[in-house]
Amino acid sequence: MATAERIVNDDPSPLLLLSRADVSVLPPEEERRILMQLHDLRSQLAAAAGEINAEAGFDVQGFVRFVLAGGPPASDEEAVLRATARTYNEIRTRLAMANLRLVAHVARRYRDRGMSTSDLLQEGFCGLLTAIDRYDVSNTTRLASYAVWWIRQALQRAVAAGIYPVRLNPRHLQKLAESSHEGEPVGPKKTKRVRSAAADATLKQLHAATRPVVSLDAPVGDSGRTTILDMLSVSTEEDVEERDHEEQLAALIHQLKPREQTVLRLRYGLDGAAAHSLSQVSEVLAVSKERVRQIQDGALSKLRAFARRRECCEIG
Numbered sequence: 001m002a003t004a005e006r007i008v009n010d011d012p013s014p015l016l017l018l019s020r021a022d023v024s025v026l027p028p029e030e031e032r033r034i035l036m037q038l039h040d041l042r043s044q045l046a047a048a049a050g051e052i053n054a055e056a057g058f059d060v061q062g063f064v065r066f067v068l069a070g071g072p073p074a075s076d077e078e079a080v081l082r083a084t085a086r087t088y089n090e091i092r093t094r095l096a097m098a099n100l101r102l103v104a105h106v107a108r109r110y111r112d113r114g115m116s117t118s119d120l121l122q123e124g125f126c127g128l129l130t131a132i133d134r135y136d137v138s139n140t141t142r143l144a145s146y147a148v149w150w151i152r153q154a155l156q157r158a159v160a161a162g163i164y165p166v167r168l169n170p171r172h173l174q175k176l177a178e179s180s181h182e183g184e185p186v187g188p189k190k191t192k193r194v195r196s197a198a199a200d201a202t203l204k205q206l207h208a209a210t211r212p213v214v215s216l217d218a219p220v221g222d223s224g225r226t227t228i229l230d231m232l233s234v235s236t237e238e239d240v241e242e243r244d245h246e247e248q249l250a251a252l253i254h255q256l257k258p259r260e261q262t263v264l265r266l267r268y269g270l271d272g273a274a275a276h277s278l279s280q281v282s283e284v285l286a287v288s289k290e291r292v293r294q295i296q297d298g299a300l301s302k303l304r305a306f307a308r309r310r311e312c313c314e315i316g
Contacts, residue, residue: 017121018104022097031143034095039137041088048081060133064088095143096128102144103128106151113159120155127154252306259285260299267296 017023026034045067046058064085073079103124110120131147139146253261253270266284269275278289285292 018101020097022094023100024098025101026095026098028142031095031098034091035135035137035143038088038091038095038132038135041084041091042133044084045081045088048084060088061129092129092132095132096125099128099144099147100125102147103151106148107155110155110159115159119158123154123158124151127151130154248310252303252310255306256299256302260295260302263292263295264299267292 042058042060045060045063049058049063067082067085068089070078073082100121103121107117107120107124111117115123127150128147131143131150134150135143135146253264256264262285263281265271265273266276266281267278276284278292281292282289
């Protein structure tokens, strides 16, 4: 792996990565000087590889990896070639890190697409490296303007390759990226686009196709003991009967006086509460244990009477 790619992989925090001292925009003159130096090194590597033109189809990084992967240099020429390859990687890394904020800016359009910020930076960084390797110094365009296209292509391919349950072409991904920024303030030189009904329908289909996949085993709630599959599964006859009994009991208890309801809930641990002893309930209600027992017996007698009355009504 190249030095610049290893730097991104070794630093998992995007904020920490962007706050590095070497992540700062270079002055135009300094950037141009580094690009010229890279061009000279690339020409030397292409000549060593037997290529006539360093700019036409020469895989500079493939050749650099090949040169640096060998054992100890067997000759002075090989030692010089390795030094050249190593210098190329170092300068390339410096130039790439200086343009990392450009990658972060472009990657903002691809947020909420199922990829973490670190993964987006890594994929966009690979596109930036490709742009640096392919940049032609005879071009008067700044490196940033040239690299934006390569960064976008790398991000679009990464998102389309394995994030969505369906494969999307770069044009559709661009539409999604543009729609994610529609809620942002419109600048003085920008006009808000008005989409047609057909475009709105297409965008709705894209959003529906790119919803994140949720596992049926994903936990639900704070406890994490219940999964989505448990909630979707068909209840057994025993479960249905148990829930019916619980609902009937809750309806009967609701007919009691508030103090009677409190005593039963505390004594028998209803509604998920812990069961309490007579002494504990007496301390909570500030009454004697005997009084708690009397309230409890009276409430249970009422519940039995309510239950018998309901059975008679159902039979009749």
